[in-house]
């Protein structure tokens with residue numbers, strides 16, 4: 001990795017603000033490969049340098065990947081003038097510059113939102129040509145039938161909107177699982193509208209090969225582990 005200023009490295013890891021880091025350097029609390037850092041503009045490669053704060057090693061992460069169980073009422077955005085966003089409710093220990101939600105769930109949709117600062121992974125996850133499937137559970141206001149399953153499989157068209165073939169599995173009269181690899185605006189709701197149903201509850205359960213951790217209560221989050229970070233781009237699907 002390229003050389004970076006020590007104050008930039010530490011602030012990117014949410015250690016402290018740039019001004020607090022300057023103060024920590026002045027007080028000789030920071031070392032790099034065993035040598036005390038004397039100035040904030042000293043440069044290091046964060047991936048190969050052992051950086052310590054008060055004698056404790058900082059484990060450098062180039063990017064972070066956070067699974068959030070988004071509650072209804074929260075926007076999948078970085079900032080909004082009126083409503084709370086997923087970044088507003090992100091616990092302090094996960095906060096750092098450059099984070100954004102990879103893809104959007106509607107305000108009233110619950111479930112798995114990936115929050116990251118890795119733009120390349122987000123792009124791959126969202127691009128339909130990469131076939132990263134997303135699984136949703138929907139509750140609707142009409143009795144679902146096998147004709148609806150077939151309509152989804154054939155690819156729904158609604159006015160201007162054309163959606164790729166999608167899988168649907170009926171769980172009970174009003175509840176179904178739906179799997180899609182596009183992320184068009186209100187896609188699942190519009191697909192159900194096309195078969196005469198309104199979605200009254202929607203939750204995203206899986207992205208790629210990673211299921212929402214059911215131990216996360218609404219609004220809670222945790223970091224993805226190494227396997228999950230590679231499984232998020234998995235093309236595996238099927239319900």
Ligand code: URA
Pocket residue numbers: 104105106107109185186187188189190202
């Ligand atoms: N489809 C929708 O209609 N809404 C969502 O939030 C996600 C997929």
